[in-house]
Amino acid sequence: MSAAQIGLSMDAAAKASHSASVRIEHLNKSFGAVPALKDLSLNAASTEMLVLVGPSGCGKTTCLRCIAGLERPSAGRILIGQRTVTAIADGVFVPPEKRQIGMVFQSYAVWPHMTVFENVAYPLRAMGTPRSTIKPRVEEALRLVQLGHLPERYSSQLSGGQQQRVALARSLVAEPALILFDEPLSNLDANLRTQMRIEIKELQKKLGFTGVYVTHDQEEALAIGDRVAIMDHGLLRQVGTPREVYDHPANSFVAGFMGxxxxxxxxxxxxxxxxxxxxxxxxxxxxxxxxxxxxxxxxxxxxxxxxxxxxxxxxxxxxxxxxxxxxxxxxxxxxxxxxxxxxxxxxxxxxxxxxxxxxxxxxxxxxxxxxxx
Ligand SMILES: Nc1ncnc2c1ncn2[C@@H]1O[C@H](COP(=O)(O)OP(=O)(O)O)[C@@H](O)[C@H]1O
Ligand SMILES: [Mg+2]
Structure with a gap:
């Protein structure tokens, strides 16, 4: 049975094979004279949710964009699963569309002139998925984000929270082994934010994809991460489980930033x-x-x-x-x-x-x- 036939309802055994680890080795990135990432090395295990957290400007988005292939680092290597997608010294750079990654941004980036259904179907159509399988897969993705009742609605008629659900469904529908989140909840009001971070975590555990999740909010980082990587000025200051970094901070920066x-x-x-x-x-x-x-x-x-x-x-x-x-x-x-x-x-x-x-x-x-x- 192919992944498409299985749809999004995978059993536990299928999860591990369907999710990819991420390995970042000695990543450096500068914008002109501004160093954004300084010798960053970091791993996310298969099916793990790794959160990157730190103050504004510390390099979180740059790191995520390097993983996605939207940014070319000045030095370093990135592996997704067994595959080297970036290796500057060896001249390897796989373009973003060939990395099979899902992405969810702070600005929902859903198309207002398309219906909810068409927004979510878009990645499948772009991949040339047979028409017969598009409908059930889009419906399943919408059901997962609790938008099963609104397929015909135009995205411009949705609330911010609903638009972010559309973006989430669109990232899930192609069943990527890795989903990158860049402050996906920062535009939502406080109550919705706490509710949706639980939903995202539940979905991630249920579907078993690997997630790299960027936030500047320390409480969100603790709530959503299996492990949390704390960054400051392009440097990794500590990585550990939420309890480790909160109860045993490695330095005063981490102690003060996490709580x-x-x-x-x-x-x-x-x-x-x-x-x-x-x-x-x-x-x-x-x-x-x-x-x-x-x-x-x-x-x-x-x-x-x-x-x-x-x-x-x-x-x-x-x-x-x-x-x-x-x-x-x-x-x-x-x-x-x-x-x-x-x-x-x-x-x-x-x-x-x-x-x-x-x-x-x-x-x-x-x-x-x-x-x-
Ligand atoms: N396209 C760019 N051109 C110039 N400087 C950039 C660009 N993108 C990011 N930077 C700089 O790199 C640093 C890290 O930025 P960013 O990764 O966006 O941080 P964060 O997501 O943690 O807020 C900042 O100093 C930022 O100003
Ligand atoms: Mg950012």
């Missing part, structure tokens, strides 16, 4: 028995579990997430004063001055400290992390 955190410069005063004692200027000390070898006097950075600090009216924590309080529904976020430091603390919503109140900040040392840079 919010308090970063405190400190000095090691003791390192023994799988834990490290650090002194924070102002007379605050903390003992953090860490099996790495530190030397007394080492300069380190303590990362203490706002949810890893708790507030007491008085007690054995660090004495401080509330400077600001914001109720955001599920929690109340406080700014607390302790010595020369201003800390952010997330406390239960039913706490109600006023600015000026004397409090005590108690860090959960188990959840604080030591960073070297």
């Amino acid at each position: 919010s955190t308090n970063l405190l410069h400190a000095q090691v005063s003791n390192c023994s028995g799988g834990a490290v004692t650090v002194e924070i200027p102002g007379g605050f000390s903390l003992r953090i579990e860490d099996t790495r070898a530190f030397t007394t006097g080492d300069k380190v950075i303590v990362s203490a997430r706002p949810e890893c600090l708790s507030l007491l009216s008085a007690g054995d924590g660090w004495p401080g004063v509330i400077t600001f309080a914001t109720f955001v529904g599920d929690v109340t976020i406080y700014r607390v001055r302790i010595g020369g430091h201003l800390l952010e603390v997330r406390a239960p919503a039913n706490t109600s400290y006023e600015p000026g109140a004397a409090v005590s900040v108690k860090p959960d040392a188990q959840r604080c992390r030591l960073l070297r840079d």
Whole structure:
């Protein structure tokens, strides 16, 4: 049975053979004097959803366009499955239309003068798919994105969310082994965004394609990625599962970008028995579990997430004063001055400290992390 006959309803065994790994090796790309990618090496396993996240301008789109063949890197290699699609040193460059990749962009890029059906049928017609198989495959793709009831609607008559569903169906219909997403949800309002990221992840798991998904939104990255690659100024700063990069950030850039955190410069005063004692200027000390070898006097950075600090009216924590309080529904976020430091603390919503109140900040040392840079 051919892939076309199977349609989009594949069983688990078919998934692995139908999805392709991606290997990026030593990719460099400059635009004039501006380096956009610096020696980037990164893999996505078959059936994996890999998210590229980082601030605007860090090189996410450039990386995605290199994978798609829309951009020619200055150096490096890219493999999709076993196939080398870019190898600058060897003069290999497979054009985009021969890479069998699906793409979904922030600007939906659906054709307003075509119906929903025709938009989704377009890639199949371009591939010369027999007419008899186009209809069932388009219908199946529309059903998957919950647009089965709107095939005759013109795209110009759809909401932004519906247009993005059309774009998604169009990327799925040719059953590519790899789909690239560039900020597909950034134009949608917040509630729809959280709903659709779950749908995209469910579809990806169900159909088993490999995904490379670009976003600047750290929460979206954690929610959608099997693994998350954090980029900064064209460099890869860390790659790992959502839990790894959130709970064990490799550096202060990752700690600060993936969620919010308090970063405190400190000095090691003791390192023994799988834990490290650090002194924070102002007379605050903390003992953090860490099996790495530190030397007394080492300069380190303590990362203490706002949810890893708790507030007491008085007690054995660090004495401080509330400077600001914001109720955001599920929690109340406080700014607390302790010595020369201003800390952010997330406390239960039913706490109600006023600015000026004397409090005590108690860090959960188990959840604080030591960073070297
Ligand atoms: N076509 C281009 N011409 C010149 N500079 C570009 C071009 N595309 C991207 N850049 C630059 O390359 C860097 C990375 O851009 P981009 O990959 O779009 O970042 P991101 O998608 O992470 O926001 C930025 O400094 C950007 O200004
Ligand atoms: Mg971009």
